[in-house]
Amino acid sequence: MTAIEANPVDAGAGSPDLAATVGAERCPTGLPVITARMLAAADTVRRIREAGPVHHVNMGGRETGLLLAGYDAAAKALADPRLMGEPPQALAARADRRTDEDLLDEEDLFFLPEEQHRRLRRMITRQLTHRRVTALAARIQGEIDALLDAVPTGTPVDAIDALARPLPVAVLCELLGIPSDGRRYIRDYVYGWIAELGAATPVTRSAGLALADYLRALIVERRRDPGDDLISAMARSEGPSTSEADVLSAVRLLLVAGNRPVTTLLASGIATLLRPRDRWQRLVEQPDQLDATVEELLRFVTPAALSSRYARTDTEVAGVPVAAGTGVHCAMRAVNRDPARFADPDVFDPRRPDNPHLAFGLGRKHCLGAALARAEARLAVGTLVRRFPDLTLVEDVHPSVSPTGHRQLLVLLDPRSAP
Numbered sequence: 022m023t024a025i026e027a028n029p030v031d032a033g034a035g036s037p038d039l040a041a042t043v044g045a046e047r048c049p050t051g052l053p054v055i056t057a058r059m060l061a062a063a064d065t066v067r068r069i070r071e072a073g074p075v076h077h078v079n080m081g082g083r084e085t086g087l088l089l090a091g092y093d094a095a096a097k098a099l100a101d102p103r104l105m106g107e108p109p110q111a112l113a114a115r116a117d118r119r120t121d122e123d124l125l126d127e128e129d130l131f132f133l134p135e136e137q138h139r140r141l142r143r144m145i146t147r148q149l150t151h152r153r154v155t156a157l158a159a160r161i162q163g164e165i166d167a168l169l170d171a172v173p174t175g176t177p178v179d180a181i182d183a184l185a186r187p188l189p190v191a192v193l194c195e196l197l198g199i200p201s202d203g204r205r206y207i208r209d210y211v212y213g214w215i216a217e218l219g220a221a222t223p224v225t226r227s228a229g230l231a232l233a234d235y236l237r238a239l240i241v242e243r244r245r246d247p248g249d250d251l252i253s254a255m256a257r258s259e260g261p262s263t264s265e266a267d268v269l270s271a272v273r274l275l276l277v278a279g280n281r282p283v284t285t286l287l288a289s290g291i292a293t294l295l296r297p298r299d300r301w302q303r304l305v306e307q308p309d310q311l312d313a314t315v316e317e318l319l320r321f322v323t324p325a326a327l328s329s330r331y332a333r334t335d336t337e338v339a340g341v342p343v344a345a346g347t348g349v350h351c352a353m354r355a356v357n358r359d360p361a362r363f364a365d366p367d368v369f370d371p372r373r374p375d376n377p378h379l380a381f382g383l384g385r386k387h388c389l390g391a392a393l394a395r396a397e398a399r400l401a402v403g404t405l406v407r408r409f410p411d412l413t414l415v416e417d418v419h420p421s422v423s424p425t426g427h428r429q430l431l432v433l434l435d436p437r438s439a440p
């Protein structure tokens with residue numbers, strides 16, 4: 022992830038938002054450097070939000086960019102085809118790649134060249150259908166039950182270790198049809214990648230190459246002997262416009278995109294419902310509020326704290342001129358708590374009449390796993406509430422830099438069975 026240094030902001034001509042809100046000579050946060058992880062911290066997000074919807078930032082001194090904190094400005098930017106360019110780092114990495122066989126780094130998978138991105142999106146969208154997600158529900162439920170059956174109910178357990186971290190990997194393995202002997206391998210790789218996020222260390226690089234070899238062999242096998250899984254479906258859809266390399270990139274993209282935000286939603290979501298506990302109790306008494314509660318958790322937690330776009334050509338964003346290659350970064354936790362869009366944005370209210378949160382993004386990069394993520398969250402939270410109505414928070418260890426927002430979330434599943 023990119024370090025963002027905030028510059029004193031100059032209010033550009035024709036930019037009433039900037040002029041009105043960030044005319045101060047200081048960075049909106051008062052911090053010399055802003056990182057993606059800091060954009061996940063509630064305090065930083067509040068300061069950015071209160072300073073206004075649009076800010077100039079300086080990304081590590083390499084390029085200037087915009088930081089958008091307002092809902093309308095971010096929604097327009099995320100959907101703007103003029104901002105579907107690639108970041109300068111991705112272009113440089115591509116130039117460095119020696120052969121077609123050289124694998125893209127995981128983070129570069131999020132910024133593919135336009136044509137390749139279109140091909141991959143089309144292939145995934147066609148195969149990762151609502152029908153496939155619905156058909157997977159019983160297996161997701163089976164994974165949740167097995168994880169919960171394996172932990173004690175009367176002594177404190179870490180809800181992240183017990184459920185929030187293992188569930189999304191298990192679900193992706195089910196979706197993709199990873200055989201049971203390959204699952205530990207996928208799990209170790211995904212956990213390792215998340216732990217090393219942003220640092221392309223030799224360890225993660227060689228683990229990535231080994232994983233790609235494993236997946237390539239699986240794709241070949243599934244083409245020969247297909248099952249009802251997503252790898253088989255995508256491998257079968259190979260044709261003149263898609264290739265084995267596309268199937269491999271799609272699988273890798275799903276593995277890196279489909280884990281961490283689900284873990285964050287479950288970890289921070291369970292903590293949100295238990296603090297204060299009457300939120301949990303309300304859901305126990307009104308289980309029909311489950312879907313609305315998950316939607317409000319998506320807004321309240323906003324697992325993906327930063328969405329970035331890059332200007333394809335010289336253009337203008339929120340009234341501010343931006344040059345080709347400029348980064349436009351949306352601080353999504355500020356966006357989803359913009360008081361201009363959400364009444365009482367800091368209040369957790371599953372009954373809010375209108376909740377058009379942007380937790381899954383918008384436009385041509387809208388999350389391809391949104392239906393699956395909703396299914397996972399509804400089944401996981403619904404099962405916890407049904408099986409453990411008395412679930413109690415014991416301790417919530419919450420360092421600001423943790424990718425999940427929580428390092429440990431100790432809960433007692435059933436205090437009545439405590440020794």
Ligand code: HEM
Pocket residue numbers: 099131142274275278279280282283286323324325328329379380381382383385386387388389390391393394
């Ligand atoms: C609560 C869980 C999730 C959240 C909050 C979430 C959020 C997002 C967001 C905000 C984006 C767009 C980023 C942007 O605009 O630049 C995105 C993209 C993506 N997500 Fe998710 N996601 C979740 C779960 C999943 C799951 C379970 C999968 C896979 C099964 C998945 C697959 C993807 C893919 C493939 C993309 C890239 C789309 C593209 O580049 O066109 N996501 N996600």
